[in-house]
Amino acid sequence: xxxxxxxxxxxxxxxxxxxxxxxxxxxxxxxxxxxxxxxxxxxxxxxxxxxxxxxxxxxxxxxxxxxxxxxxxxxxxxxxxxxxxxxxxxxxxxxxxxxxxxxxxxxxxxxxxxxxxxxxxxxxxxxxxxxxxxxxxxxxxxxxxxxxxxxxxxxxxxxxxxxxxxxxxxxxxxxxxxxxxxxxxxxxxxxxxxxxxxxxxxxxxxxxxxxxxxxxxxxxxxxxxxxxxxxxxxxxxxxxxxxxxxxxxxxxxxxxxxxxxxxxxxxxxxxxxxxxxxxxxxxxxxxxxxxxxxxxxxxxxxxxxxxxxxxxxxxxxxxxxxxxxxxxxxxx
Amino acid sequence: xxxxxxxxxxxxxxxxxxxxxxxxxxxxxxxxxxxxxxxxxxxxxxxxxxxxxxxxxxxxxxxxxxxxxxxxxxxxxxxxxxxxxxxxxxxxxxxxxxxxxxxxxxxxxxxxxxxxxxxxxxxxxxxxxxxxxxxxxxxxxxxxxxxxxxxxxxxxxxxxxxxxxxxxxxxxxxxxxxxxxxxxxxxxxxxxxxxxxxxxxxxxxxxxxxxxxxxxxxxxxxxxxxxxxxxxxxxxxxxxxxxxxxxxxxxxxxxxxxxxxxxxxxxxxxxxxxxxxxxxxxxxxxxxxxxxxxxxxxxxxxxxxxxxxxxxxxxxxxxxxxxxxxxxxxxxxxxxxxxxxxxxxxxxxxxxxxxxxx
Numbered sequence: 083x084x085x086x087x088x089x090x091x092x093x094x095x096x097x098x099x100x101x102x103x104x105x106x107x108x109x110x111x112x113x114x115x116x117x118x119x120x121x122x123x124x125x126x127x128x129x130x131x132x133x134x135x136x137x138x139x140x141x142x143x144x145x146x147x148x149x150x151x152x153x154x155x156x157x158x159x160x161x162x163x164x165x166x167x168x169x170x171x172x173x174x175x176x177x178x179x180x181x182x183x184x185x186x187x188x189x190x191x192x193x194x195x196x197x198x199x200x201x202x203x204x205x206x207x208x209x210x211x212x213x214x215x216x217x218x219x220x221x222x223x224x225x226x227x228x229x230x231x232x233x234x235x236x237x238x239x240x241x242x243x244x245x246x247x248x249x250x251x252x253x254x255x256x257x258x259x260x261x262x263x264x265x266x267x268x269x270x271x272x273x274x275x276x277x278x279x280x281x282x283x284x285x286x287x288x289x290x291x292x293x294x295x296x297x298x299x300x301x302x303x304x305x306x307x308x309x310x311x312x313x314x315x316x317x318x319x320x321x322x323x324x325x326x327x328x329x330x331x332x333x334x335x336x337x338x339x340x341x342x343x344x345x346x347x348x349x350x351x352x353x354x355x356x357x358x359x360x361x362x363x364x365x366x367x368x369x370x371x372x373x374x375x376x377x378x379x380x381x382x383x384x385x386x387x388x389x390x391x392x393x394x395x396x397x398x399x400x401x402x403x404x405x406x407x408x409x410x411x412x413x414x
Numbered sequence: 415x416x417x418x419x420x421x422x423x424x425x426x427x428x429x430x431x432x433x434x435x436x437x438x439x440x441x442x443x444x445x446x447x448x449x450x451x452x453x454x455x456x457x458x459x460x461x462x463x464x465x466x467x468x469x470x471x472x473x474x475x476x477x478x479x480x481x482x483x484x485x486x487x488x489x490x491x492x493x494x495x496x497x498x499x500x501x502x503x504x505x506x507x508x509x510x511x512x513x514x515x516x517x518x519x520x521x522x523x524x525x526x527x528x529x530x531x532x533x534x535x536x537x538x539x540x541x542x543x544x545x546x547x548x549x550x551x552x553x554x555x556x557x558x559x560x561x562x563x564x565x566x567x568x569x570x571x572x573x574x575x576x577x578x579x580x581x582x583x584x585x586x587x588x589x590x591x592x593x594x595x596x597x598x599x600x601x602x603x604x605x606x607x608x609x610x611x612x613x614x615x616x617x618x619x620x621x622x623x624x625x626x627x628x629x630x631x632x633x634x635x636x637x638x639x640x641x642x643x644x645x646x647x648x649x650x651x652x653x654x655x656x657x658x659x660x661x662x663x664x665x666x667x668x669x670x671x672x673x674x675x676x677x678x679x680x681x682x683x684x685x686x687x688x689x690x691x692x693x694x695x696x697x698x699x700x701x702x703x704x705x706x707x708x709x710x711x712x713x714x715x716x717x718x719x720x721x722x723x724x725x726x727x728x729x730x731x732x733x734x735x736x737x738x739x740x741x742x743x744x745x746x747x748x749x750x751x752x753x754x755x756x757x758x759x760x761x762x763x764x765x766x767x768x769x770x771x772x
Contacts, residue, residue: 121545152726192748199490200751202545203692206685207743214736222729341681344549352545382564391553398542398550410543412634 092254093374094367099260101366103325106267107343108350108358109274110318115352116291117311118190120201124209126340128181128316131216133323133332135177137227138220140170145219167229171320178316179309186308213337222334227327232258263325270321271359274314283310345390349397351407360405365390417765433615436766450604455597463596464669470710471603472664477690477702478614479657484688485696486618487650488630489539493551495683496558497655499675500528501662503568506577509667510570517582517589517602521663528659529652531558536651540644543633555681562675576674579667590667599668606664610657615699617653626650627697658687689739693746695755704754712739 107125114122138145142161150158165173189208193201236258278284289297290307298304326336346365350357369389377385403410417438424430434440458467476494483489504524508515515523535554539547562568569577581591587598617623625646628636637643666673673679686709694705713735720731750756764771 148727148730152724152730189744189748196747196751198544200747202490202548203688204744204747206688207740207747209740210736211740211744214733214738214740217733218730218737222733341552344552348546348549384560384564388553388556388560391550391556395538395550395553398546399538402541402543402546404546 088254090371090374092256093370095254095256096260097367097370098363099256099264099366100370101363102260102264102267103322103362104339104342104346104366105359105362106263106270106318106322106325107339108346108362109267109271109355110315110322111343111347112350112352112355112358113274113318114311114315117287118290118308119198120190120205121198121352122315123202123205123340124212125315125319125343126337127209127212127216128178128319129323129326129339130332130334130337131181131212131323132174132178132316132320133227133327133336134216134220134225136170136174136229136320136324137225137327137332139173140165140167140229143220148221149218171229171324174320175317178320179313182309182312182316185312186305190308191305209337209340213334217334224331224333227324227332229324229328231262231324231328233328236261257329259325259329266321266325270318271355274355283307287311342390345394347404348394349404351404353408354404354406357404357406365393368393417762417768419766431619433619447608450608451601455601458596458600460596463600465714466710467600468603468669470707471600471607472661472669473687473690473706473710474607474703475610475664476658476661476687477694477706478611478699479654479661480687481691481694481696481699481702482614482618482626482657483650483654484691485698485701486623486630487626487647487654488633489536489647489650490544490548491551491654492548492681492684492688493535493554493558494658494687495679495681496555497528497532497658498662498665498683499558499562499679500531500655501525501659502666502673502679503562503577503675504528504659505663505666506570506579506673507568509580509582513580517584517667520582521606521660521667524663525656525660528662529656532651532655532659533648536648536655539647539651552681555684559675559679574674576672577666578672579670582667590671592671603664603668606660610660611699611703614657618699622646622649630697689743692743693753695753698753698755700758701753701755704758708754709739712742 107129110125110128111122114120114125137143142163142165144150144158144161147159150156185208189204193204236256239254239256278288286297286302287307287310289300289302290304294304297307322339323332323336326339330336342365343362346358346361348361349364350359350361369386372389373383373385377383377389398404417436419436422435422437424435432440434443454467476498480491480494483491501524504527505520508520508523512520531554535551538550542550563575569575572578579590581588581593583589584598584602588594589598589602618626625636625641626649628639628641629643629646629650633643636646662679665678670678690705690709691702692705693708694703695701716735716738717728717731720726720734721728746753
């Protein structure tokens, strides 16, 4: 076996790990789309906002410090405490619930029965709003997020796979963070499936996803369900924000993971949870392998930006509803 | 009192189907044109040109283009930034390859090149609909920006990867390059805007526009009554891309002069143009102008107030701008989903009855 083969395998495995993170973001989209028909562009910014809030709470930053200093000429910046990671995560989860309530109360409630495209645009507006608001609240400099997840190459895997190759092969390099992220994503999906299958709220959620009016007529409160769904999407955003934030710092580019999740959705279908997972894995592996085999050697690199979109585009031409999406039936 | 159709008798079919059926509107239209062509060139200076007037004119063309596709034909596109880049780079290649060509033909040709690219990326719209299509157009955005970054032929192998507009003159006055006259640049842009807007207005009133609107309202029903979805959708993509390409070319040669593709034509540009169309009003040519004016003027105004008056840091003002733009979009969608154009329509309805509303 050549070194190229092992290197390719490593790229494959790393693609798989990245794919899990894509799936995580895509999952948030699918949940909201299924239950309210809203394509929530703000999911990526929600992840950024969650990560910013987490760091801010952990380090005891004063919210709106920059603004307060500009108006009153003061010099406040930190409260001076340092919260334990778990407490900060719980508090941030609380903030995401409040966010869900605010979004339902001030945006969704007023846009019931509007065409889908109007709702989509409203979430773009929300994304802009939260992006500015998050920066205003916590400052826009790059922050380090550390909640105690191990980072760097995983030695155990490296040592235990070294025997596979020759003398110049030292085992597969996998980031521990990616492995933790994959485990968390798996747990999250499992608990979501259990939640939606075996709890009363979960059943109500599925009922709303199937038919709004029928759900209303049997006494399910649409508004409550929307708050629940947006909260869950907020938790998923929080998890995604923690993983991506630990990996590359909390900064504006974190919100761009939404753009990475979009082709995943197209590939998997907007309405399918398994689709989001499988689509994420395909895109993660596909773009890494394409960059490794074709992009870097022949096309000058950086193909990861568009490969996923092209793949999804070509795929959709043959199967317009995605891999697992509901069949699109249209009537006049 | 003055704004009414009573007493304005139409005696020919041409009169009956004119763009502005009310006399006051016609006079206002000519007055605005006269002001724009005869007064503004004498009072305009470099600051006003570059801060307000030129971006407004150029974005108007882009907004009209996107409005044709999204507002009239119902195909949401998030790839406008990429198509603007096509226009700019086509313009650059024409200008450097054929130094003798005048600026008007160059910009128009860039528009045609963009139209061809637009048809190519419009092809999936025959199979893909709704959100899937909106996301699919992002493929155009990312792929085109990557292409112009990575293939040196497009930027003539320059070391910086930038493209710079060489100097071109119209009747001896420089309109591109380093030494330009504000009024000359303004007039070139204005001529494009006026001609393209008149064409767009008439296209959308004619049979092609009706086909687009039929497709927008329900594509299957439109197909059943005899609208060919392929020609309707692809023509919308082509014409829309033509407008966006022309605006991209103007953005490059008249406004920026030097362009780095990821910075000037990134995904942010696509969203700004989309916002113009939404805030202005989907399916309205006037709305495209209103939206462009709003999105160009608001940051200037905010910056003047917050940085100039209150003395805040510029990054703080930039964050506030995001909050305000996002908030306004949501407020607009909730209060008036049809945008500024609808407010204008309501105002006109009220005016017709004023001062005796009952």
